[in-house]
Amino acid sequence: MDAPIxxxxxxxxGRGSNLQALIDAQREGRLxxxxxxxxxxxxxxxxxxxxxxxxxxxxxxxxxxxxxxxASFDLALFARIGEHQPDLIVLxxxxxxxDPAAFAPWLGRLINIHPSLxxxxxxxxxxxxxxxxGDAEHGATVHHVTAELDDGPPIAQARLPILAGDTPETLAxxxxxxxxxxxxxxxxxxxxxxxxxx
Ligand code: GRF
Numbered sequence: 001m002d003a004p005i006x007x008x009x010x011x012x013x014g015r016g017s018n019l020q021a022l023i024d025a026q027r028e029g030r031l032x033x034x035x036x037x038x039x040x041x042x043x044x045x046x047x048x049x050x051x052x053x054x055x056x057x058x059x060x061x062x063x064x065x066x067x068x069x070x071a072s073f074d075l076a077l078f079a080r081i082g083e084h085q086p087d088l089i090v091l092x093x094x095x096x097x098x099d100p101a102a103f104a105p106w107l108g109r110l111i112n113i114h115p116s117l118x119x120x121x122x123x124x125x126x127x128x129x130x131x132x133x134g135d136a137e138h139g140a141t142v143h144h145v146t147a148e149l150d151d152g153p154p155i156a157q158a159r160l161p162i163l164a165g166d167t168p169e170t171l172a173x174x175x176x177x178x179x180x181x182x183x184x185x186x187x188x189x190x191x192x193x194x195x196x197x198x
Pocket of ligand 1: 015
């Protein structure tokens with residue numbers, strides 16, 4: 001019998017450091033049965049696509065400019081991703097608000113990493129907002145995606161103290177490796193639970 005595999009799709013709009021962390025973990029045997037089968041993006045120039053190419057992972061680009069509206073773009077994106085039959089879709093820096101109707105078939109199999117301690121600071125500029133609010137700590141959340149922006153049941157969080165003199169840039173730089181470890185842990189735990197339930 002073939003070894004079980006958890007098929008993972010990653011959607012990313014930007015540089016793709018979280019994707020790289022997942023690829024590194026997979027290569028080093030730290031992702032268990034999780035296997036990244038496709039990387040999708042809304043931006044042809046996303047660094048994440050270069051990272052996927054370098055790792056010989058299939059890519060899908062769906063350009064919003066080719067669609068009349070958000071809903072039709074989202075439906076096309078999930079249809080293309082669905083062709084790769086993922087068991088889990090990870091939003092890792094995917095910078096578009098998605099239409100709940102488009103991802104309804106994927107509910108329960110769709111997660112996002114967000115750079116704040118949700119429910120604090122959904123949306124953008126999370127590091128600046130945490131500093132400006134005088135928060136003592138900041139962090140990142142991996143959560144299930146639901147119809148609400150950056151909301152949905154949290155799966156796990158990583159925390160770090162905000163230091164005197166922190167800027168949004170220094171805070172983001174210190175948080176990033178914690179995000180990577182958090183996302184790797186969540187995908188590894190997800191595959192462990194999926195395999196155990198099988
Ligand atoms: C990360 O901070 C992630 O939490 C947020 O977008 C950023 C993506 O970074 N959702 P990268 O493209 O994975 O480097």
